[in-house]
Every structure is written in C-alpha cells, then in structure tokens.
Amino acid sequence: MPQPPTDYTDLAKRIRGWARELGFQQVGIAGVELDADEVHLLDWLAAGRHGEMAYMEKHGTRRSRPAELQPGTLRVISVRMDYLAADAREGWEVLGDASRAYVARYALGRDYHKLMRNRLQKLAERIAEAIGPFGYRAFVDSAPVLERALARDSGLGWIGKHTCLISREAGSWFFLGELYTDLPLPVDAPVGAHCGTCTRCIDICPTQAIVAPYQVDARRCISYLTIELSGPIPPELRRPIGNRIFGCDDCQLVCPWNKYARPTGESGFAVRHGLDDSALVDLFAWSEAEFGQRTEGSAIRRTGYTGWLRNIAVALGNAPHSPAIVAALEARRSHPSELVREHVAWALAEQAAKAAATTT
Known part of the structure; x- marks a missing residue:
C-alpha cells in the first residue's frame, strides 16, 4: 500500500x-x-x-x-x-602567559x-x-x-x-x-547581519590576516600557519604568533557577541590532557609516541608531529628568556627533521637576543 x-x-x-x-x-x-x-x-x-x-x-x-x-x-x-x-582556562589568561601553550578552544x-x-x-x-x-x-x-x-x-x-x-x-x-x-522541505529565512561598525576582530588579528571586512588571507592566518601549512612558517610572521601552537581564537575572544556563548554540555568536548594550560617546555618534550597517544581522537593530529614541534619551537622563541627553554630547544637542535631544526635555530637565536638584552 x-x-x-x-x-x-x-x-x-x-x-x-x-x-x-x-x-x-x-x-x-x-x-x-x-x-x-x-x-x-x-x-x-x-x-x-x-x-x-x-x-x-x-x-x-x-x-x-x-x-x-x-x-x-x-x-x-x-x-x-x-x-x-x-572547564577550560580562560583564553586571554593563557595568551597572556607566554610560557604556556595556547590551543584553539575547538581542539581541546x-x-x-x-x-x-x-x-x-x-x-x-x-x-x-x-x-x-x-x-x-x-x-x-x-x-x-x-x-x-x-x-x-x-x-x-x-x-x-x-x-x-x-x-x-x-x-x-x-x-x-x-x-x-533531496527532500523539498520549507526553507528558513536568513537573519540579518549585526556586526555594525565594529572592527574588533580586524584590529586584534596578530598577523593582520583579515585584510578587509569579510576577507581573510589564509597565508597570514595563524590557524593556517600552524595547521595547514606543511613547510616553514614565514620568519616575519613568527613573532606575531606568540604562544599560539595550534590555531588561533583572538577574533572570537574579542567578539562582543560571544558574551552570549554558552558552555557545551557535550562531554566529548571537555579538555583532554590539560591542553588548555600546558607549559610549552612540557609539550615540546613529547616523543612522537606520546604525541600519537595524547592526540588520539583529537583534531591536533592534523598538524603532525613535526608540525607540532615546529609550532612549539616558534612559541618557545617568543617566550621570555629562561635557561629551561634554552635547554629544551638545545635538546632538539639535531632533530632528524630539517623543518624542526630550522625553527629551533630561529628560536635559539631569539632566546639569545633576549638574554643579551637583559645584560646590557
């Protein structure tokens, strides 16, 4: 029938x-x-x-x-x-502590x-x-x-x-x-835009990736640089990256509409392995096996282990000078990956410059 x-x-x-x-x-x-x-x-x-x-x-x-x-x-x-x-540590707090690693909230x-x-x-x-x-x-x-x-x-x-x-x-x-x-369902009406004259997201972008309203140049975006880019991060963009090791949320953190955001009730999105508030030197010490185990079922896998080390090396170069950071970088100076070695060398030079500045 x-x-x-x-x-x-x-x-x-x-x-x-x-x-x-x-x-x-x-x-x-x-x-x-x-x-x-x-x-x-x-x-x-x-x-x-x-x-x-x-x-x-x-x-x-x-x-x-x-x-x-x-x-x-x-x-x-x-x-x-x-x-x-x-349960995640507040984003601006992590970004304000240059010895800690910032991971985009979606990947925690x-x-x-x-x-x-x-x-x-x-x-x-x-x-x-x-x-x-x-x-x-x-x-x-x-x-x-x-x-x-x-x-x-x-x-x-x-x-x-x-x-x-x-x-x-x-x-x-x-x-x-x-x-x-393929169902001919009734469609919903779009809502109007409510950004108005606000330009906070454009102004806050560390690398000026939002080149105009509604236009992002991915080549300058920290999310692209730390996740999608397979090669070296352009030297001129390394300092602006700060301690962001996987993605970037600045444009969302500053958006006034996020005062209405609600914490998720989805248990699967709860913070894993303390990645909302980890020390850079601790994450840099992960072996490839540890990276694989601790990022199982995580979006962070996308960057790969060498990309992970590359990103953290940049963040360590941007951190305040400390013997612990220099020691951590020295331990990776002869890493098998040329990509990692290059970024470690850059970070060590940054740390050396900061050490010299404190003694003059």
Missing part, C-alpha cells in the same frame, strides 16, 4: 526536535542557490589567498553548487553544536568530525523511519561545502567580518554540520 504524501512542513518541525534530541543546539534549512558566494570564493582563489590549500580549488564549482557535489540535492539541513568547554577535546557525522547519520535514519528511503549525504568539514554560507541561509546566524558565523543567541563558539537532502 503506498505511503500517504509527506507533509514537509510537519517533517521540518519534527527534524528540529530530533536534532535537539541528538545534541544539536540549532537546526535550519536552506536552499542551494549560492551564486554570490561562488563569486566571492572564485575571487578569493584567484587572489591566491588559499595558500597551500590546493583542495580548495580542485573541486571546481562543487563547493558552491550542492547539487553538483551530491546529485539531486534540493535542500541543506544545517546544524550547530556548541563546543566551548566549561575530542575531534568533532566523527562525533557530529555520527549524529547526522542518526538524524537521517530518523527521517527515513518516518517517511521511507530518501537521498542524503552528511558532511562535517570533510568535503567541498560552503558550510557558513549554507548556515547563514538556513537562519543559524550571519557571517561576521572575520568570516566566522555568528549567532545572536550563541556567539560563534560552535561547529557546523550539514545534511544534503
């Missing part, structure tokens, strides 16, 4: 309820027209602002045309999951990719239980998807001048995920 026609308005309401039950704080539904965003993306790529992230251009227009990535896509269900850990706990993708799969299964088989595909920062543009169009927030998505109710400390679907 054929199933009765689906009431898609009612289904959309039920999808929101199921999403909340699965741990998502917000859900919205968008269409797939991203023409203006495609122009912005192509201009950004043409300017070379993606740096070494060749994957940003190799997918062509599939990033801005959902139906090319997943044939049959009519709607995108966007979800938000808050990640700010209640469990890697979000698998966790959110599993939840999205469960959401799809609940939809299928209600209406029968349908076409879908789940994404969590894992494919050519313009997730912020889709989240904006689904009413989850607006894209700020730092290019992060901002919610009036929740700030910007959250992850995004998408469920591409």
